[in-house]
Amino acid sequence: MTFRARWLALLAVAGGLAGIFVQAHTLAFASLTMLLWLAAQWAIFQKRLWFEVPQFTIRRTINDQAEPPSRLWAGRHIDVSTTIGSISRVSPLLFFRDCVPENLLIKSGSANFDLLDGSQEVQISFRAQVIGAGELTLPGVRLVVTDPFGFFEAHRFLPLSHTFKVMPAYSTIGEIRPVVKRINSIPLHGIHRLKRSGPGAELLELREYVPGDPPKSIAWKASARRENLMTRQYESEVPVRVRMFLDGSISTRMGGYGARLIDQMIYVAASIARSATNIGDPVGATLFDERGHVRVATGGGERKFYQLLDALADFADTPKPPRHKLTKLMLAAALRLAGERHPELLDPRVNRVPFTIFPLSPWKRARFFQQTTIAHVLAERYDLPPTKLVELMYDEMFLAEYLQRFLLDSGIAWMDPLISPRDRGFHDGLATMEMLSKALTEAVATAQDNEVYVVMANLLECSTNISQLMPAVRTALSRHHRVVFVVPTPNFKRPSTKSEELPKDAEGLLERAEEIRTRELQSRLQQALHRVGARVALSGEKQALEMVLAETALTRSGRSARAGGMA
Amino acid sequence: MTDSKRIADSTPRVTPSRIWMCGWLALTVIFALLFVSQSMSVGNPDLNLAMNFIFLAVFVLTLRFWTGALVFAFCQAELLFGDFRSADPAIYPDGWILTGLSFLLIVVISTFRTLQERDSAAAYRLLRSWLPAGNQNSATKEEAVESPVDQATAEAGRLVRQLLRAGVLLLACGIAAWLILDLFPTRRTVTGLNTISTYRLRPAGHRMIVVGLTIFTVFLIAWTLINELTWRRITRGQSRVYLSSVMLKTLLPDLRMVIRKRVKLRRRRRSKTKLATPTESED
Numbered sequence: 001m002t003f004r005a006r007w008l009a010l011l012a013v014a015g016g017l018a019g020i021f022v023q024a025h026t027l028a029f030a031s032l033t034m035l036l037w038l039a040a041q042w043a044i045f046q047k048r049l050w051f052e053v054p055q056f057t058i059r060r061t062i063n064d065q066a067e068p069p070s071r072l073w074a075g076r077h078i079d080v081s082t083t084i085g086s087i088s089r090v091s092p093l094l095f096f097r098d099c100v101p102e103n104l105l106i107k108s109g110s111a112n113f114d115l116l117d118g119s120q121e122v123q124i125s126f127r128a129q130v131i132g133a134g135e136l137t138l139p140g141v142r143l144v145v146t147d148p149f150g151f152f153e154a155h156r157f158l159p160l161s162h163t164f165k166v167m168p169a170y171s172t173i174g175e176i177r178p179v180v181k182r183i184n185s186i187p188l189h190g191i192h193r194l195k196r197s198g199p200g201a202e203l204l205e206l207r208e209y210v211p212g213d214p215p216k217s218i219a220w221k222a223s224a225r226r227e228n229l230m231t232r233q234y235e236s237e238v239p240v241r242v243r244m245f246l247d248g249s250i251s252t253r254m255g256g257y258g259a260r261l262i263d264q265m266i267y268v269a270a271s272i273a274r275s276a277t278n279i280g281d282p283v284g285a286t287l288f289d290e291r292g293h294v295r296v297a298t299g300g301g302e303r304k305f306y307q308l309l310d311a312l313a314d315f316a317d318t319p320k321p322p323r324h325k326l327t328k329l330m331l332a333a334a335l336r337l338a339g340e341r342h343p344e345l346l347d348p349r350v351n352r353v354p355f356t357i358f359p360l361s362p363w364k365r366a367r368f369f370q371q372t373t374i375a376h377v378l379a380e381r382y383d384l385p386p387t388k389l390v391e392l393m394y395d396e397m398f399l400a401e402y403l404q405r406f407l408l409d410s411g412i413a414w415m416d417p418l419i420s421p422r423d424r425g426f427h428d429g430l431a432t433m434e435m436l437s438k439a440l441t442e443a444v445a446t447a448q449d450n451e452v453y454v455v456m457a458n459l460l461e462c463s464t465n466i467s468q469l470m471p472a473v474r475t476a477l478s479r480h481h482r483v484v485f486v487v488p489t490p491n492f493k494r495p496s497t498k499s500e501e502l503p504k505d506a507e508g509l510l511e512r513a514e515e516i517r518t519r520e521l522q523s524r525l526q527q528a529l530h531r532v533g534a535r536v537a538l539s540g541e542k543q544a545l546e547m548v549l550a551e552t553a554l555t556r557s558g559r560s561a562r563a564g565g566m567a
Numbered sequence: 568m569t570d571s572k573r574i575a576d577s578t579p580r581v582t583p584s585r586i587w588m589c590g591w592l593a594l595t596v597i598f599a600l601l602f603v604s605q606s607m608s609v610g611n612p613d614l615n616l617a618m619n620f621i622f623l624a625v626f627v628l629t630l631r632f633w634t635g636a637l638v639f640a641f642c643q644a645e646l647l648f649g650d651f652r653s654a655d656p657a658i659y660p661d662g663w664i665l666t667g668l669s670f671l672l673i674v675v676i677s678t679f680r681t682l683q684e685r686d687s688a689a690a691y692r693l694l695r696s697w698l699p700a701g702n703q704n705s706a707t708k709e710e711a712v713e714s715p716v717d718q719a720t721a722e723a724g725r726l727v728r729q730l731l732r733a734g735v736l737l738l739a740c741g742i743a744a745w746l747i748l749d750l751f752p753t754r755r756t757v758t759g760l761n762t763i764s765t766y767r768l769r770p771a772g773h774r775m776i777v778v779g780l781t782i783f784t785v786f787l788i789a790w791t792l793i794n795e796l797t798w799r800r801i802t803r804g805q806s807r808v809y810l811s812s813v814m815l816k817t818l819l820p821d822l823r824m825v826i827r828k829r830v831k832l833r834r835r836r837r838s839k840t841k842l843a844t845p846t847e848s849e850d
Contacts, residue, residue: 004677007636015643020775024650025748026662027643032744033670034639035782037737039789046793050800095685114685148729149677150633150684342804350805352812354819376808386811390822395830 001042005151009038038151045152048091048145055086058141058160068162074133074263075169077107081125082141084158090115095144096122099340101411103136103166103257104128131258133168133266133316137161137411142340155343168312170270172278173545202235240450240552241284241298242276244269245439247457248289248315249432250322252488256413264488264539265456266312271545272454277305281552284308286439287315290431293439318408321419326400329417331370334403337410338377345377371399378402429462433469440472444479451481452552459487460521466528473534483534484551486544487525489518493539591679595626625672633680635673642669674733751778 001009012034019028060082062068072078082098094115100106109126130136140159146152206222209229222230246269252261269285276283277300284298285308296311324330339346353372359365375392378384382402384392392399407418436457443453453476459466476483491514503509518538526536535551537544628634642665649662751774801809815822 004633004635008639008673011636011639011643015647017775017779018647019650020748020778021771022647022650023771024647026650026666027646029741029744029748030642030646030662030666030669032747032782033666033737033741036740036743037670039786040736040740043789043793046797050796093681093685146681148681148733149674150681151677344802344805345808347805350801350809350812352809352816354812354816356819376812379811380804380808386814386818387822387826389811389815390819390826391829394823394826 002150002153004149005038005041008034008151012038041147041149041151045145045147045154049154052086052088052090053143053145053156055088056143056158057085058158059083059085060138060160060162062162068164070164072130072136072164072166073169074130074166074258074267077127077129079125079127080138081123082160084122084124084141086121090122093146093148094122095146096124097142097144098124098126099139099142100126100128101136101138102413103131103134103411104138105131105258130166131256132260132263133166133313134257135163135313135317136166137163139341139410142343155339157341157343165310165313166316167309168266168270168316170267170274170309171545172274173271173549203232204235205233206230207233239300240281240452241448242272242281242452242454242552243298243443243447244272244283244285245436245443245453245455245457246285246287246312246315247432247436248287249435249458250290250414251429251432251461252458253318253414254419256415259492260413261458261488261490262316264492265486266316268456268486268488268544268548269312269454270309272548273305273308275545275549276552277302279552285311286443287311288435288439289315289319290435291319293435318414321404321408321414323397324400324404324419326396326403327417327420330400330403330407331367331374333412333417334374334406335370337407337412338374341410342377342381345380346373351376368393371396374403375399378406381406429458429465430468432457432462433465437469437472440469440476444472444476444481447479447481452548453481453483454486454548455483456486456488459485459525460489460518463521463525463528466525470528470532473529473532477533482551484548485525485529485534485536486548487522487536487538489539490514491518591626591629595623595630598623598626625676629676629679633676635676635680638669638672638676642666670737671734674730674737678729747778747782751781 012031014031016028016031016035019025019031060068060080062072062081063079064081080098084096092115096113096115098111100111106126106128111124111126113122113124115122124141139161140157143156143158145154145156206219207230209218209223209231213231217232217234219230219232246262246265248262252265254260257263273283273285280300282298282300283304285296287294287296294311294315296308299307335346345351351373353369356368359368372393375389378392378399379386379389382405392402404418412418436455440453440455443451473483491511503512522536522538529536535547537547625634625638628637645665646662649665
């Protein structure tokens with residue numbers, strides 16, 4: 001019953017009784033008519049709720065496919081069409097809303113549909129872009145039933161859950177070739193030179209003959225010139241293995257889908273993997289965060305590439321966030337979400353709050369009421385026993401933990417109110433450095449020849465603790481591996497070095513300040529890493545990808561530094 | 568997107584909210600003009616500026632708020648004083664007309680506001696649709712074929728039917744109300760009792776109690792019946808939440824005591840751990 005019906009009912013009862021008492025017959029008649037009319041509208045509305053709503057059937061198609069696909073791709077568009085049908089004709093007014101998760105951005109069409117006149121079928125169609133890699137769930141359709149005069153309103157949720165794995169986006173960059181010729185014979189696809197003696201085709205050096213050397217390898221002309229038997233030593237031919245290290249620590253997961261640092265790094269990782277696969281290089285990855293690290297074995301070919309993308313998609317999926325205290329915002333967000341997904345469980349006739357004397361103050365009572373209501377919903381959703389239900393009501397930390405879980409399961413990104421980004425010292429970076437060092441050292445211990453390590457980590461925020469990482473980097477370099485760092489930036493852009501005029505608005509000034517800060521951190525980081533011989537690229541722009549590919553090409557060529565230009 | 572959908576997107580659509588908006592704006596303008604013309608004609612004996620102003624205010628306010636309760640309250644007040652003014656309360660013709668008009672107005676206001684709240688940009692879209700390059704929201708394939716005039720006619724027909732249905736229902740409710748009031752006569756009781764000597768009540772007071780109790784009883788029976796039926800249709804989840812909340816009513820004091828102790832213990836243990844950690848590291 002809405003406030004309209006309440007007002008009219010109140011006036012009708014008061015007017016009716018007054019009319020009979022003071023013998024104002026027309027007033028009594030008008031008031032009684034109003035009361036009966038409201039009762040009739042209520043009966044009609046109840047009939048609709050009982051007989052029309054349960055008859056609804058929903059079906060959803062993605063990209064005009066009757067059977068929705070199990071995988072989607074980040075950055076690509078999808079056409080979502082949800083059809084709500086009924087056996088009988090549906091009477092107005094009905095308002096439908098296809099619940100769209102945060103990871104989906106509507107580009108055209110609408111997720112809402114207002115049925116203002118009778119119909120037998122309703123179609124909600126929209127075109128949306130998948131923003132970030134991970135997981136995406138379309139939970140169902142929210143329905144609001146109301147009578148034509150707005151006197152009664154009921155909320156329902158029609159579940160139709162479809163869960164998709166979102167694969168990361170990637171770009172394909174043309175192969176980088178050196179402009180000077182350095183090889184005499186073209187090796188097999190995926191095989192590259194290594195400046196060590198081996199059974200290759202390219203000459204490495206000439207050395208004096210040692211008994212046991214095959215006669216085929218004797219350089220007769222050189223032996224004649226030097227009057228001493230000389231043997232040809234050939235280069236080794238090995239594949240260049242690209243191993244990526246991906247940081248998934250807390251600071252990289254903060255923010256909305258598509259705007260997280262991890263999205264940027266995953267995009268770079270997928271692009272590097274694509275290029276390496278195209279060239280024929282084996283590629284692998286080590287994905288690390290607070291939970292530990294996952295090693296994706298190095299391998300080549302399309303199948304391996306898609307396996308790697310699969311692992312990246314799993315890694316991008318938001319894990320359980322760190323514990324956070326209960327806030328008003330978190331409680332309000334959870335209540336709103338519960339109102340959207342489980343409106344029937346919030347019905348006060350079903351979800352009853354037990355009477356207690358304490359707390360006495362009205363605002364504390366209101367909060368207790370909210371906590372108890374949401375505790376019942378959580379207990380039902382997660383199948384908790386009564387003791388846990390009472391614990392949810394009285395232990396705020398415990399409630400916060402379950403609220404976080406509830407918000408996360410509903411597709412909310414790591415942002416306020418799920419988690420506060422500016423507390424708990426998330427950005428100290430020491431833990432990240434330790435995790436990265438450990439992963440890098442382990443990789444070096446199990447490495448083979450000629451590996452390129454691409455480290456993607458939020459190093460800008462940890463540049464003060466970079467010394468923690470240095471021993472691991474030095475070890476990798478001393479084993480003749482190449483180490484490249486790709487560092488994501490908060491605004492997904494490389495800081496400009498040009499001195500431009502100061503912006504006049506506050507937003508522009510803040511942006512400039514952030515840019516200056518990034519530039520300073522970058523120069524500090526570059527100095528520290530260049531000193532040991534590692535290379536650094538900022539952000540997920542094309543230039544960073546090109547730099548990694550150039551380093552890979554350099555490794556393939558068997559040289560230690562660039563000679564000639566890169567085309 | 569298919570071609571037919573694209574065509575449908577670009578075709579202007581006449582929605583019910585737009586028709587209502589259009590009609591309401593026109594009525595407001597007409598009443599505003601009437602009000603201005605009346606206020607200009609100085610010396611008119613029939614001039615009732617206050618009433619006209621209230622009427623206009625109702626129309627203008629409805630563009631932003633729901634004014635149904637206001638209209639009904641005004642109607643009730645007018646009927647109360649009208650009944651007092653009338654020599655024979657049973658014959659108050661103006662009252663019946665006023666009641667009918669007020670109910671009609673409440674129906675119209677409520678429908679208008681309900682549609683308007685859903686499509687708040689109706690007026691803006693209406694203006695845009697009048698412009699040559701006007702482009703409206705999506706429509707179905709069938710509607711794309713219809714011209715805006717046909718759509719408007721169809722929508723208007725639908726609205727008239729909707730109003731007629733509401734009118735018939737109101738008439739039925741009116742007849743029912745008249746029957747109920749007629750069941751309990753004004754001057755005497757159904758059983759012919761003298762209420763003053765039997766209950767020490769005026770006949771009007773006795774009638775009020777009897778009618779009130781009768782309506783309340785009918786409402787209680789209907790409410791119980793509908794609630795019972797609603798209860799039988801609740802979902803599994805709802806029944807579990809209901810059971811746990813009812814169970815908590817009796818078990819809450821005991822459980823609360825246990826849980827609070829547990830929470831306190833946990834906090835104490837946590838604070839001890841926090842205190843112990845630096846000492847251990849120093850060692």
